[in-house]
Amino acid sequence: MEQPFSATLLSIPQLKLKNTSRIFLRKPKTIPEELCKIFFTSLESYESENKIVQHLRDFISINKKRISSTDEFVETIKRFAKTKYKYRPILAIFYRYRICVDEINDVEAFYWYDMWNRAKQDSHSQNALGVCYRDAIGTKQNFYLAFLYFQKAAEYRNPKAQLNLANCYLNAQGTLLDLSKYLCWCEKSAKSGYSEGQFQYANFHRDDLSTPNHYTKAFHWYEKAAKQGHIKATVQLGICYSSNLCVEINHEKALACYKISAASHDSEAQVLLAKAYNSGNGTLRDVKSAFEWYRKAADAGNLTGIYNVGHCYHTGAGTRRDVNEAFRCFRKSVEEGEKEEWIAFAQYAMGNCFHYGWGTKKDLHLAAKWYRLAIDNGNKYASKQLWFVFTGR
Numbered sequence: 001m002e003q004p005f006s007a008t009l010l011s012i013p014q015l016k017l018k019n020t021s022r023i024f025l026r027k028p029k030t031i032p033e034e035l036c037k038i039f040f041t042s043l044e045s046y047e048s049e050n051k052i053v054q055h056l057r058d059f060i061s062i063n064k065k066r067i068s069s070t071d072e073f074v075e076t077i078k079r080f081a082k083t084k085y086k087y088r089p090i091l092a093i094f095y096r097y098r099i100c101v102d103e104i105n106d107v108e109a110f111y112w113y114d115m116w117n118r119a120k121q122d123s124h125s126q127n128a129l130g131v132c133y134r135d136a137i138g139t140k141q142n143f144y145l146a147f148l149y150f151q152k153a154a155e156y157r158n159p160k161a162q163l164n165l166a167n168c169y170l171n172a173q174g175t176l177l178d179l180s181k182y183l184c185w186c187e188k189s190a191k192s193g194y195s196e197g198q199f200q201y202a203n204f205h206r207d208d209l210s211t212p213n214h215y216t217k218a219f220h221w222y223e224k225a226a227k228q229g230h231i232k233a234t235v236q237l238g239i240c241y242s243s244n245l246c247v248e249i250n251h252e253k254a255l256a257c258y259k260i261s262a263a264s265h266d267s268e269a270q271v272l273l274a275k276a277y278n279s280g281n282g283t284l285r286d287v288k289s290a291f292e293w294y295r296k297a298a299d300a301g302n303l304t305g306i307y308n309v310g311h312c313y314h315t316g317a318g319t320r321r322d323v324n325e326a327f328r329c330f331r332k333s334v335e336e337g338e339k340e341e342w343i344a345f346a347q348y349a350m351g352n353c354f355h356y357g358w359g360t361k362k363d364l365h366l367a368a369k370w371y372r373l374a375i376d377n378g379n380k381y382a383s384k385q386l387w388f389v390f391t392g393r
Contacts (some may be wrong), residue, residue: 031066035059036086041094046159046194053097056090060100070100081112085119088112089128089392092250097135103186110138123158126150130164134173147174154185154196159194162186166200190221199233200226206236215246226257235261235269242281262293267302270294274308278317291318298329307333314358316348327359334370344377351385364389 038059042052055087060067067073074094081087092112095105110132115126130149147168153161166185169178186204189197202221208214219240223235238257240249255276261269276292279287291312297305310329313322329352333346351370354363368389374382 031063031073032080032087032090034063035090039090040086043089046192048196052118053093053099056093056099074100081115085116088116088119089125106138113138123153123156123161126153127158127161127164130161134164137247143168143174145174154188157188157192159189159197160190162189162192162211163197163200166197190224193228193329195225195228195230198222198228199230202233202236202266204297213246215240219246229268231261231264231269235266235272238269238272252275253282255282262296265300267297267300267305270297270300271302271304271308272346274305287312287318289318291296303333303337303340304342307337307340310346310349323359324354325359327353344374344382347374347377348379348382348385349373351382355385355389 031196035056035156038055039052042055047055074091077091077094081091089112092109094100095112096109098104105381113125113128113132117129126149130146130153131137132139132146133149135141135145147165150161150165150168154165162185166182166189168174169176169182169185183204186197186201190201198221200268202218202225205214205221206218211217219237220238222233222240226237234257238254238261240246241254241257243249255273258269258273262273270293274290274297276282277293278284278290284329291309294305294308294312298309299305306329310319310326310333313320313329314326315321326349330346330349333340334343334350337343337346347370351367351374353359354361354370355367368386371382371386371389375386
């Protein structure tokens, strides 16, 4: 008889390790079997959930002619899931990410993750439930239960769970803050080959000013994560190549890193690639390409991209001069940006717009306001412009 779920929460039983690849001793013949093989292969490779979801979407898109009705397909998998646990996480992902179903249903997703864990109780299912409790996916948020699930899964060397456990210690979620345990579990995750663990471990070394050669250690782990296709790590690798902090400056390698990440829609990389084109670092100077990449970053909501698009419109660099568009971009960047390194320049630009009537009505009171803000943030040109406002020049 199956143990009630409330009882399993109290004890969290020992995990039964099984090699899920043995499920597929024969070649899968049906669409559901093929889908399961893709899922478990990705799961055991510790790919990110976003990648796993994309694999499933791609498979269904490629095989849509073989699936006469998505409703019938989901019902078929539900029927299989009643007796075969391997279909349960598939259903959970369907409902969590709206694959083959009409809308997201986190409650249904949690139900199938729970049913998977009841049957399997391995590190993958435990980690999945931990994520549900941590992020309130289909259930009440409970950091303590999340911590317990991550802890059990981490003890059985699941690198995703090891990183999740590390972050529990870092953020004091379900346990006390403990930076030494954070570092211990983050290191275990990184050394297990999990790219996100390697990325976070690299970030720790980058910011650890107390350790000699900390930038060199950070570079080592960024490089490992980047080789596995980790986009953010690839961006940081590019920054290492362009900053002379741990390796010799190599603008060509930095540019290559930015191109890879920018093509994967990382807005930070798009901004850095635009800056490389604008300055001619690692490539020929190309202000049109710079503008295009700034615009892509801006379209993704990147405030640095938005500010720089405004600057391009203001100066006519790489595009036509358009003071109205420039003003719109500057206004958006100063309204939403606070601590960005360019905020003083954006405030100075807003002062210019109101001072001279560029893209908006001339308003010396507002011009003075923005010049003062720019001065407070260290802009050396704003003081002179503020003097011009008061003297009527």
